[in-house]
Amino acid sequence: MTLPTITATPTRIRNLGALRRGDAVEARIENDVQYRGRVVRTAPGVGLVWIREDDGGDRRTVSQSDYSIWRVPEVA
Numbered sequence: 001m002t003l004p005t006i007t008a009t010p011t012r013i014r015n016l017g018a019l020r021r022g023d024a025v026e027a028r029i030e031n032d033v034q035y036r037g038r039v040v041r042t043a044p045g046v047g048l049v050w051i052r053e054d055d056g057g058d059r060r061t062v063s064q065s066d067y068s069i070w071r072v073p074e075v076a
Helices: none
Strands: 011-013 024-029 032-043 048-053 059-063 068-071
Touching: 024 048, 032 059
Parallel strands: none
Antiparallel strands: 011 068, 024 032, 024 068, 032 048, 048 059
């Protein structure tokens, strides 16, 4: 039996309140990924999300007014 192929498509997040600690996200300008990491904290009221970058572990503050935020699905 062959399992169906599932394509993992990132989802744009317009409401930062939908993000949870540990979610995998990308911060993009236009369609170019600037940062990729895990959510550490959110402040939806002021449009900020803090992430820990996958590459190097740096902590970044990402503003929703400067970047589009995308949730990246976990692929098992």
